[in-house]
Amino acid sequence: MNISDIKTEQDLLDVLKGYTTFERAVYLTTFKIPRGKVSTYSRIAKKIGHPKAFRAVANTLNKCPLWPVVPCHRVVASDGRFTGNEKGASHRRILIRDEGVPIKGGKVVLTEDVLF
DNA sequence: CCCGTGACCGACT
């Protein structure tokens, strides 16, 4: 199955076979983030039942082998910053802005209505 | 099994 054919969560799970349960949980949760919204490494960690594994979540999203099926660009730091190297960060910032998420001072304005 | 590696986080100075 091609990555571009992934439509449902089940499709994603099939493609994710062979991955770690932790990685599957991270990608599956990220997959659910709707356009126009964002989440943070910390929030994802809580959602998958590993509230203190936010750092490991970042490592996993950094790989992001299934982009753009899995919208890894919608996950930012807890203060709204786009982390990582300048190139990737600025790229994600463009995408997020195009999706209609408010950005101020180069950071996402993290309000309840924009957080997933 | 130990160790280095981060797209981290929150507290503290």
Added chain:
DNA sequence: CAGTCGGCCACGG
């Protein structure tokens, strides 16, 4: 407000 610092943890070598 800008740095620093200690704690955190899955993963691969």
